[in-house]
Amino acid sequence: MAKSKTVFVCNECGYESGKWLGKCPACGNWNTFFEQKIVENKNSTLKAEKNTNNTPQKLDSYEAKETIRTSTGFDELDRVLGGGLVKGSLILLGGEPGIGKSTLILQLCDKVKGEGQVLYVSGEESAEQIKLRADRLRNSQRKHFIFR
Incomplete structure (x- = not known):
């Protein structure tokens, strides 16, 4: 199930905050924050490709194109x-x-x-x-x- 979270990001320096700020504490600019939604998927995991050979192969076993x-x-x-x-x-x-x-x-x-x-x-x-x-x-x- 996807979980949504909101962060506010300074468009000048990229500083992130959990709430909107008038002045960025990192770069000192005013009114530079925009709201960004982040979707986290708890069920997603990185999986290795099937049939992937994880053992080293001799270079001459590959065909150069x-x-x-x-x-x-x-x-x-x-x-x-x-x-x-x-x-x-x-x-x-x-x-x-x-x-x-x-x-x-x-x-x-x-x-x-x-x-x-x-x-x-x-x-x-x-x-x-x-x-x-x-x-x-x-x-x-x-x-x-x-x-x-």
């Missing part, structure tokens, strides 16, 4: 990625502060947007900072989504 790759538009990046982006893949980019990681990713988003929608995930920058950088780069943003 050629993967379709999408060019990034940057020759060197395509080379590093083994020929381009693989649909559904996740790439983690790291490096020293200020070397251009965010700028590179926004330029990459603009180059591959013709292939579909783009999700930009950021753990450090605000949506406003990303928008300012995209504007500076004259980046088309109609198919870009941000998750921070």
Whole structure:
């Protein structure tokens, strides 16, 4: 049986409270809370797939399939990625502060947007900072989504 619970979440910093608050104690912003219902299902459990072999297998027992790759538009990046982006893949980019990681990713988003929608995930920058950088780069943003 599903059980419903209500929490209030600050849309600026994600702070959660059991009751509505006028001012967020975490970020100090006013009137930023919205109500969110959480449904908990007591009967749901994670189950292993039937016929799953949990013993290690030799690598040569698998057949390699050629993967379709999408060019990034940057020759060197395509080379590093083994020929381009693989649909559904996740790439983690790291490096020293200020070397251009965010700028590179926004330029990459603009180059591959013709292939579909783009999700930009950021753990450090605000949506406003990303928008300012995209504007500076004259980046088309109609198919870009941000998750921070």
